[in-house]
Amino acid sequence: MAIRFASHPHSALKKYQENVPKGIFRICPKCGNKFYFHRAGKYQLCPNCGYGFRVTARARLKMLTKDFTEWDADLATTDPLDFPGYQATIKKMQSKTKLKDAVLTGQANIAGYETALGIMDPVFIMGSLGTATGERITRLFEKATVKKLPVVLFTASGGARMQEGMHSLMQMAKISQAVNDHRAAHLIYVSVIMDPTTGGVTASFASQADIILAEPKALLGFAGRRVIEQTINKKLPPDFQTVENAYQNGFIDSIVPRDEQVAKLGQILKIFVAEKWEAQVHGE
Numbered sequence: 001m002a003i004r005f006a007s008h009p010h011s012a013l014k015k016y017q018e019n020v021p022k023g024i025f026r027i028c029p030k031c032g033n034k035f036y037f038h039r040a041g042k043y044q045l046c047p048n049c050g051y052g053f054r055v056t057a058r059a060r061l062k063m064l065t066k067d068f069t070e071w072d073a074d075l076a077t078t079d080p081l082d083f084p085g086y087q088a089t090i091k092k093m094q095s096k097t098k099l100k101d102a103v104l105t106g107q108a109n110i111a112g113y114e115t116a117l118g119i120m121d122p123v124f125i126m127g128s129l130g131t132a133t134g135e136r137i138t139r140l141f142e143k144a145t146v147k148k149l150p151v152v153l154f155t156a157s158g159g160a161r162m163q164e165g166m167h168s169l170m171q172m173a174k175i176s177q178a179v180n181d182h183r184a185a186h187l188i189y190v191s192v193i194m195d196p197t198t199g200g201v202t203a204s205f206a207s208q209a210d211i212i213l214a215e216p217k218a219l220l221g222f223a224g225r226r227v228i229e230q231t232i233n234k235k236l237p238p239d240f241q242t243v244e245n246a247y248q249n250g251f252i253d254s255i256v257p258r259d260e261q262v263a264k265l266g267q268i269l270k271i272f273v274a275e276k277w278e279a280q281v282h283g284e
Contacts, residue, residue: 024036024037025037026040026053028046028048028049028051029051030046030049030051030217031046031048031049031051033046033047033048033049035047035048040053042063042259043063043258043259044059044258045257045258045259049216049217050216050217050257051195051216051217052194052195052215052216052217052218052257052258054122054123054156054194054195055122055123056096056097056098056099056121056123056124057097057099057103057104057119057120057121057124057154058097058098058099058104060119060154061104061108061117061119063258063261063262064108064110064117064119064261064262065108065109065110065117065262067108067109068106068107068108068109068117069106069107069108070104070105070106071105071106071107071136071139071140071143072105072135072136072139073100074100075100075101075132075135075136075139076090076094076100076101076132077090077101077130077131077132077164078131079163079164080131080164080165080167081163081164081165081167083163083164086163089125089163090125093123093124093125096123096124097121097123097124099121099124100132101124101130101132101133101136102120102121102124102125102127102128102129102130102132102133102157103118103119103120103121103127103133103136103137104118104119104121105117105118105119105136105137105139105140107147107149108152110152110262110265110266110269111262111263111265111266111269111270112266113150113266113269113270113273114149115149115150115151115152115265115269116140116141116143116144116147116149116150116151116152117151117152117153118136118137118140118151118152118153118154119153119154120133120153120154120155120156120157120194120201121156122156122157122194122195122196125158125161126157126158126196127155127156127157127158127201128157128158128159128160128161128162128168129157129159129160129161129168129171129172129199129200129201130161130163130164130167130168130171131164131167131168131171133161133171134168134170134171134172134174134175135171135174137153137171137175137178137205138171138174138175138178140153140178141175141178141179141181141182141189142178142181144182144187145178145181145182145185145187148185148187149187150187150188150189150190150269150272150273151182151187151188151189151190152190152191152192152265153189153190153191153192153205153206153209154191154192154194155191155192155193155194155197155201155205155206156194156195156196156197157196157197157198157199157200157201157206158196158198158199159198159199159200159201159202160172160199160200168200169200171200172200172203172204172205173204175204175205176204176205176208179205179208183210188210188211188268188269188272188273189208189209189210189211190209190210190211190212190213190265190268191205191206191207191208191209191211191212191213192213192214192215192256192261193206193212193213193214193215193218193220193243193252194215194218195215195217195218195219196218196219196220196221197218197219197220198219198220198221198222198224199222199223202220202221202222203222207251210272211253211254211268212251212252212253213252213253213254213255213256213261213264214243214246214247214252214254214255214256215243215255215256215257215258215261216243216244216255216257217242217243217244218242218243219241219242219243220241220242220243220246220251220252221240221241225240225241243255
């Protein structure tokens with residue numbers, strides 16, 4: 001039945017909207033579709049275009065596996081620059097995400113295969129790469145190398161964390177070395193690009209994987225769109241910095257919807273963790 005307002009429609013509509021619980025409707029940032037929040041389902045997908053809404057790392061973990069043991073759970077930033085207001089922001093984000101910093105790491109069973117799993121949290125200061133985030137990801141690769149485990153890392157980040165200055169930027173080199181050591185041990189690394197993956201994370205470990213997957217309509221890039229346009233004095237195409245564009249140009253191996261990722265990861269791990277493959281790469 002349609003809702004009708006006989007008089008003063010604007011004030012009546014406003015009063016009606018105020019009585020609707022906040023968050024009951026969602027608007028997709030990619031296609032503009034407005035829908036009842038429950039239609040997003042378990043995987044938090046836009047029912048119109050398939051875009052995956054940003055969720056916390058712990059919420060994302062529930063979509064992947066129930067078999068998970070966290071590593072380095074208490075590792076947190078020491079605020080190396082004593083940046084004004086930073087500690088208060090950290091505490092707020094820790095309470096909101098139930099994480100000490102912007103990444104969740106540990107050992108998980110995905111599709112029947114033991115895996116070193118990392119999930120960056122776009123809610124925790126936009127998944128920015130701080131010292132604690134970098135240290136946890138570094139340890140993820142180091143432990144995976146010792147345990148001879150494949151690594152699956154879900155990336156979502158606004159880039160280096162400015163509140164930690166050069167300390168943040170140095171994490172790229174540190175993690176890249178750990179990735180290289182993991183590869184030297186003939187172990188597989190799969191990255192999954194989430195929305196958004198930008199800045200130093202894109203420039204380093206997100207793009208250093210053996211296989212790069214991505215979620216539909218995720219933003220992928222380095223510098224911001226406006227910065228690039230102001231630098232080159234040109235208007236960029238609408239599909240610039242999308243994973244679809246990156247896939248067409250060979251940067252992404254496959255774009256995989258969120259509800260199909262466990263199956264896809266299972267296929268990849270089955271190939272690269274098989275006993276026959278391990279025997280070949282180790283020369284046995």
